[in-house]
Amino acid sequence: MNTIAEHIADFLKEYPPFDNLTFRELSEIATSIRVLNLEKNDTLFQINDKLHDCFYVVASGAIHLSVIADAEETLLNKCHAGDILGLRPFFAKNNYMMTAKAREESIVYGIPIATFRPFVANNPDVLNFLLESFANNTWNPKEKENLRSKLASDNISYVDQKSEMQYFQTLSYNRSPLTATINDTAKDIAFRMTENLSNSVVICENFLPIGIVTHTDMCSKIATGVFPLTITMKTIMSSPVVTVVENVSLAEAQLIMLKNNVTHLCVTLDGTDKSAVKGVISEHDLIIAQANNPGVLIKEIKRATSAKDLKHLRDRLTELIQNSIQKNIPLSNINNIASEINSAILKRSVELSILDLGSPPARFVWMSIGSQGRKEQLLLTDQDSMLIFEDVTPDKYRDVRDYFLKLAKRTTAILEKVGYELCPNGHMASNMLWCKSLTDWTKQYDNWMNTPGENSNDLSSIFFDLELIFGEKKIFEVIENVISKNLEHNVLFFDFLGNDALRKNAPLTFFKKFAVEEEEPNKNKFDIKTKALMPLIDGARLFALHFNIKALNNTYLRFKQLAIIDNKNSDIYLNCADAFLTLSKFRVNEGLKNENSGQFINLEELSKLDKEKLKNALAPMKELEELIKSNFKLTQFS
Amino acid sequence: MLDWLKNINKEYPDFWKTYLAKFEHKSNRFVVFTTETSGLNPEKDVILSIGSFAIINDCIQIGDSFETILLQYKYFHDNGLSNEFILESKMKKLSEPEAIQSFIDYIENAVLIGHHVDFDVDMINSALTKLGCGRLKNEALDIDVMYRKLMEINDKEFSLDELSAIFKLPKYYRNSPAEDAYTIALLFLKLKKRLGIK
Numbered sequence: 001m002n003t004i005a006e007h008i009a010d011f012l013k014e015y016p017p018f019d020n021l022t023f024r025e026l027s028e029i030a031t032s033i034r035v036l037n038l039e040k041n042d043t044l045f046q047i048n049d050k051l052h053d054c055f056y057v058v059a060s061g062a063i064h065l066s067v068i069a070d071a072e073e074t075l076l077n078k079c080h081a082g083d084i085l086g087l088r089p090f091f092a093k094n095n096y097m098m099t100a101k102a103r104e105e106s107i108v109y110g111i112p113i114a115t116f117r118p119f120v121a122n123n124p125d126v127l128n129f130l131l132e133s134f135a136n137n138t139w140n141p142k143e144k145e146n147l148r149s150k151l152a153s154d155n156i157s158y159v160d161q162k163s164e165m166q167y168f169q170t171l172s173y174n175r176s177p178l179t180a181t182i183n184d185t186a187k188d189i190a191f192r193m194t195e196n197l198s199n200s201v202v203i204c205e206n207f208l209p210i211g212i213v214t215h216t217d218m219c220s221k222i223a224t225g226v227f228p229l230t231i232t233m234k235t236i237m238s239s240p241v242v243t244v245v246e247n248v249s250l251a252e253a254q255l256i257m258l259k260n261n262v263t264h265l266c267v268t269l270d271g272t273d274k275s276a277v278k279g280v281i282s283e284h285d286l287i288i289a290q291a292n293n294p295g296v297l298i299k300e301i302k303r304a305t306s307a308k309d310l311k312h313l314r315d316r317l318t319e320l321i322q323n324s325i326q327k328n329i330p331l332s333n334i335n336n337i338a339s340e341i342n343s344a345i346l347k348r349s350v351e352l353s354i355l356d357l358g359s360p361p362a363r364f365v366w367m368s369i370g371s372q373g374r375k376e377q378l379l380l381t382d383q384d385s386m387l388i389f390e391d392v393t394p395d396k397y398r399d400v401r402d403y404f405l406k407l408a409k410r411t412t413a414i415l416e417k418v419g420y421e422l423c424p425n426g427h428m429a430s431n432m433l434w435c436k437s438l439t440d441w442t443k444q445y446d447n448w449m450n451t452p453g454e455n456s457n458d459l460s461s462i463f464f465d466l467e468l469i470f471g472e473k474k475i476f477e478v479i480e481n482v483i484s485k486n487l488e489h490n491v492l493f494f495d496f497l498g499n500d501a502l503r504k505n506a507p508l509t510f511f512k513k514f515a516v517e518e519e520e521p522n523k524n525k526f527d528i529k530t531k532a533l534m535p536l537i538d539g540a541r542l543f544a545l546h547f548n549i550k551a552l553n554n555t556y557l558r559f560k561q562l563a564i565i566d567n568k569n570s571d572i573y574l575n576c577a578d579a580f581l582t583l584s585k586f587r588v589n590e591g592l593k594n595e596n597s598g599q600f601i602n603l604e605e606l607s608k609l610d611k612e613k614l615k616n617a618l619a620p621m622k623e624l625e626e627l628i629k630s631n632f633k634l635t636q637f638s
Numbered sequence: 639m640l641d642w643l644k645n646i647n648k649e650y651p652d653f654w655k656t657y658l659a660k661f662e663h664k665s666n667r668f669v670v671f672t673t674e675t676s677g678l679n680p681e682k683d684v685i686l687s688i689g690s691f692a693i694i695n696d697c698i699q700i701g702d703s704f705e706t707i708l709l710q711y712k713y714f715h716d717n718g719l720s721n722e723f724i725l726e727s728k729m730k731k732l733s734e735p736e737a738i739q740s741f742i743d744y745i746e747n748a749v750l751i752g753h754h755v756d757f758d759v760d761m762i763n764s765a766l767t768k769l770g771c772g773r774l775k776n777e778a779l780d781i782d783v784m785y786r787k788l789m790e791i792n793d794k795e796f797s798l799d800e801l802s803a804i805f806k807l808p809k810y811y812r813n814s815p816a817e818d819a820y821t822i823a824l825l826f827l828k829l830k831k832r833l834g835i836k
Contacts, residue, residue, distance in 0.1 A: 002689075003689075003816040031700055033700045034699055035824070037696070
C-alpha cells in the first residue's frame, strides 16, 4: 500500500459503484490499478478489438464513446472524471462494440476485472450498478442532470421506445457462415445446413461470393420436386448475392433488403462481391435487433390502404426526424432515411390510385422532381412530380393520356391528404403540361436545353433533379440519356442555368445584416430557402450537370463528389457541402418548431451564437458564385 | 577513474551478483524513481527516502511500486538534526543497507526514469559503494532532458513543478517521494509519446 494507491482510493470512493466499498477494499483495488495516459485522439479501445482484461475509470480529461455505422462515426457518450467505461468484459465475451477515444489529454485508471470480480460477487449494490450501466444508456442530457450516478453504457439501447431511431444499432449476425461451391449437391448442402442450424449457405468461387441458397430455395426448388436431390448449387442458387459492408447499421441493412427484395445479405470485407465473405445477415437478425425503426415504417407504408394510414405514418416519420435531430445524428444520414420513407409513401400513393382505377393501359414512370428528387426533403414541403408514359398509337393516345391524368390527380390528392401541399407553380403530374408521352417529354427536354431562353418562364431547373418513384426504369433511362446527350457542348444551356443560379437576392445587406422580408406575413424573418439554400442547390445542380454526375442527386453528395472530380476547387465544394447541411438544419429546426416548411427563419428566436453560425454558413455561397462566373464565363450582364 | 581496478578480484554481496546476472536480457520495464536526500553532495549527504513505480506497456503499475524511508539515525545524530519526521511517517522504514538491497532487487534490469536522474543515480551509487558493490548498470532517462530535447531548449533547466504546470497535470500534494515518482511517471508517458520513443 503506497501513498498513490491511497490517493486513488480516495478518488474512487467519491463515485459509484465504488462508494459501496470499504476503504480497505478500495485500497486493495487501487493497488492493482494501472494508470494510462492518453493524448488527444488516442484510442483506448476500438470496435471489434479483443476485450481488455480490465475496465476503465476516467481520472481526468474526457473520453468519447462512439459507434460507426454506414461509415459515419456517431458520438454516443462522453465520459468525464469518475465515469466508468468498457464494462463489456464483465458481462460478455464478444469484442468491444464501440470505440473509446480521448477527446483531450486524459488519464485513465485501468482496473483489472480479476481483482474487481470478487467485490462484485459479494456486493449486490455494486453488481446492480454495473448491470444497470451496462444495460442502459443515459446520454440524454435531461436525464444526465438528475441522474445521481454517472455512468457510460457499453451497448446501445434507447430509453424512449417510441418511434426511436435505431439507426446506429450495430447488428449482431453470423460471422462464420456456411459456404459451399457451385458443384456441391443439394442433398449434401441440406445435411450441412441442418447440422449447423443454418438457413442459408453462401456459394463461393475462389472465396468470393457469387450466390446464396436459402431455406426458401431448398423448399421451392427441391422439396417441390422441380429439381432432383442431386442437382448442383449452380442451378438453384440465387445470384448475384446482395453484399454489404461490415459495420452496416440495422436501418441500412433493412433498407437494402427491402430494396432488393431479399431475405439475406452477405457481408464482405469491402461491401462488394469482389472481396472475402465475412458473414451473413438474415432477416431474423434484423427482427431481433429492432423495436420500431425506419424499416418497420417502410413495411407498414407498403401495407397502407388509405391516405389516412399514410398520413399517420408520415407523422411518425416527422417524429423520427425530430428525435434524430435531437440525438445529433448527422443530417446526411437522416436525409437518407427520410427520403427512403418519403419515396415509399409516394410509391404507395401511386399504387393506391392504380388499385382504384384499374391497371394502366400503357407502361409509364412516375418521377419526383425538386427536393424529393434530390432526396433532401425532411419537412412536409410541397409536392413536385412528373409522369411519362410510353408512346402509343394515335388512336389510343387520348384515352391513355386521360387515364394517366386521372391517375395523377388521384395521387396528388392522396398526397395532399397525407400533408404534402400542392405545388403552387403546378409542377405536378396532374398538370397536363407535366403528364406527357415519352416523345413529347424528349421534345420538351430538347427545347429546354437547346433553346433555353425562348420560353424561359416554363423552364424550371427542378426538372433536372429526378428520382424514379414508380414504374418503368427504361423510360426513366431514356430521359436521362436525352439530358446527357443535350449537355454536350451546350454553352447556351449552362449560360442560362448559370445566370439563373446567380439571379438570387443576396442574403446579407450591404452592412452585413440579414436581408429580411419587408412585407407581412413574414416581416423581419429571413427567407432561408430562396436566399441561402437555393443558390447552393442550383450551384450544385449546375456543376453536377456540367461534370455529368448522374447517380447522385442530393446537394450534399453532389458537392462531395465535385470535390473529388474537380480537385482544384475542392475546398470551395467542401465548404458548400458543410454550409448546406448547416443551413438545412436551421430550416428543419424552424420547420419542426412551427410545423411548417421552415422557409422563414425567425431571427429573434436565435441565440447570438446561432446567428453567427448562420452567417458563417452563408460565406461559401460567395465563393461558389465566383466559381460559376469564371467557369461558365458569365458576366453580370449576359 | 580507476574504480574498476579496485574492484578486480573483489567478492560482491550475493544480491549484487544476482542483479548483475539480470543484464543478459533486455527489459521491457521502466522504473521511475526519485530520492529525497539530506543535501546535494553525494559524498557527504545521505538518502532519506526512495519512491518508485514501474511502467509496463505504457501503464503505470500502481501495485508494482517501492516506497521506503531510510533510517539515518546516525546521520541525524552526527549533524544534530531532528528525526521527528521519521518517527511520524506511516511509510515503511528500513535501514540503509536493507533499503538499498531491496531497491536493487526491485529495479532489476529496468530502464530507470527520473527528474535530474544523474543526481539520484549518484546518491544510490555512493550508498552501494558503502555496501561493497559496483555502480548501477541500468540505462537511465531524464524527463527534463527529454523535455528540452522535445522543445529544443539548451540553456535552461526545468523543475518538476514547472514541468507539471507545462503539461497541466492535476495538482497532487507532493509531500512524499512516491507522489513525486508518480508525477514523473505521468510526465514520462507524455514525453515518451511525443518523442515517439518505443
